[in-house]
Amino acid sequence: MHAVTIDVRGTTMGVLFDYFRAPGVDEVRSHMNENDAFSPVPETFDGIELKTIDPGVILGRLLGFATGRDWSTDLVGDRLIWPEGGEQDTAHEGPWVTILGDRARDVLADMPAERLPELAERWATVEEFDGYGDPEFLREVLADFAALAGRARQHGESLYCWMSL
Numbered sequence: 001m002h003a004v005t006i007d008v009r010g011t012t013m014g015v016l017f018d019y020f021r022a023p024g025v026d027e028v029r030s031h032m033n034e035n036d037a038f039s040p041v042p043e044t045f046d047g048i049e050l051k052t053i054d055p056g057v058i059l060g061r062l063l064g065f066a067t068g069r070d071w072s073t074d075l076v077g078d079r080l081i082w083p084e085g086g087e088q089d090t091a092h093e094g095p096w097v098t099i100l101g102d103r104a105r106d107v108l109a110d111m112p113a114e115r116l117p118e119l120a121e122r123w124a125t126v127e128e129f130d131g132y133g134d135p136e137f138l139r140e141v142l143a144d145f146a147a148l149a150g151r152a153r154q155h156g157e158s159l160y161c162w163m164s165l
């Protein structure tokens with residue numbers, strides 16, 4: 001089992017985002033239901049513990065850089081899987097789990113090591129990092145994402161994101 005804890009520099013508070021691989025939606029839902037919705041990383045599933053790097057915007061911007069596409073909400077292809085029916089429950093205050101699209105997983109898995117410095121440089125400049133994006137640090141994050149996505153693909157698994165306020 002692999003687990004990496006990463007805190008984007010310059011942040012003191014924020015939303016927690018743990019990315020992980022799992023065999024299927026049912027296994028993820030079972031974990032959430034049986035463990036008081038605590039993150040499955042690192043005790044249950046192989047993953048990366050992050051802060052600030054949300055799937056839709058910040059990770060989506062990275063995927064845009066990696067594919068040469070402009071950022072859009074469909075780059076990550078994530079959808080809410082827990083809590084079930086959560087998209088209708090506007091009073092739910094978290095946590096939540098989304099599944100990332102397999103295309104996003106594959107883009108991350110296919111990032112060649114020689115591109116990581118260039119991608120990290122570009123990614124560090126996105127406005128969502130508020131000037132705190134450190135290219136060297138983000139290169140490590142990219143390497144961890146690529147490795148996690150590669151392991152997920154190798155095992156026929158998807159990537160998920162657990163998030164909590």
